[in-house]
Amino acid sequence: MKMKEELLHMIREDEAVREALASTGELFHGYHPEMEKVHLRHAKRLKELIEENKGFPTIAQVGEDACIAALRLLLHAISWPEFMRSQEENLVDLAKKKQIPRMYVASLVDRIRFYEGRKQVYGTNADWDENGILRITDVEEPDELNKRRKEMDLPAIQSLVITPMDGDYHPPDPAKRHQEFIEWTKKTGWRAI
Structure with a gap:
């Protein structure tokens, strides 16, 4: 299978599993093991493709859709911190050269910082606060x-409040959910134990 088709196939599978888990509500109660399994399998294959390609697949090599698929697969590799971190510097460089979409690189930079417990640069990640509001x-x-x-082709943020309390999902116990999140970041290696 050509790299382009394989990347597009993997992101379609990712979306299908996510949609199935969301339809039952299972997606919204921690990192679902089935979703993590798909994310890790795709991340391992993406790493192989990057190695075979001798670099991250750019727009010129696979087209914009497949390049975005590769970036999304990388963003979903959240339980493999080393892999995400290993790609950051190169992707920032490729974004500066406009060889990959910048907005996804902004998300990668922020996602790494978010899981490490540091402040974001671009404000692309949100989390539930102590009152159950996504910010x-x-x-x-x-x-x-x-x-x-x-600079990263992202729209301006006028308010840092993302959603009011009346959305589809809010954690019943925001403090418990936050503690479970912190424990997960330590278990996966994002933060020191």
């Missing part, structure tokens, strides 16, 4: 946030 987590230099977002 953008802390960002560096908030006054410069929209400028940085624009």
Whole structure:
């Protein structure tokens, strides 16, 4: 299978599993083992493809859709911190050269920081606060946030509140959910134990 078709196939499988788990509500109660299994299998294959290709698949090599699929697969490799971290520097460089979509690289930079417990650069990750409201987590230099977002082809943020309490899902116990999240970040190696 050509790399382009394989990347597109993997992201379609990812979306199908996510949709199935969301339809039953299972997706919203921690990192579902079935979803993690799919994410890890795809991440391992993506790593192989990167090695075979001697670099991350760019728009010029596989087209924009497959490049985005590869970036999304990488963003979903959340229980494999070493892999995500290993790609950051190269992807930042490729984004500067406009060889891959910048907004996904902004998400990668932020996602790594989010899981490590650091402030974000671009404000692309949100989490439930102690009141059960989904908000953008802390960002560096908030006054410069929209400028940085624009540089990465992201829209401006006018309010850091993402959703009110009346959305589809809110954790019944935000404090418990947060503690489970912290424990997961330690177990997977994002944060020191």
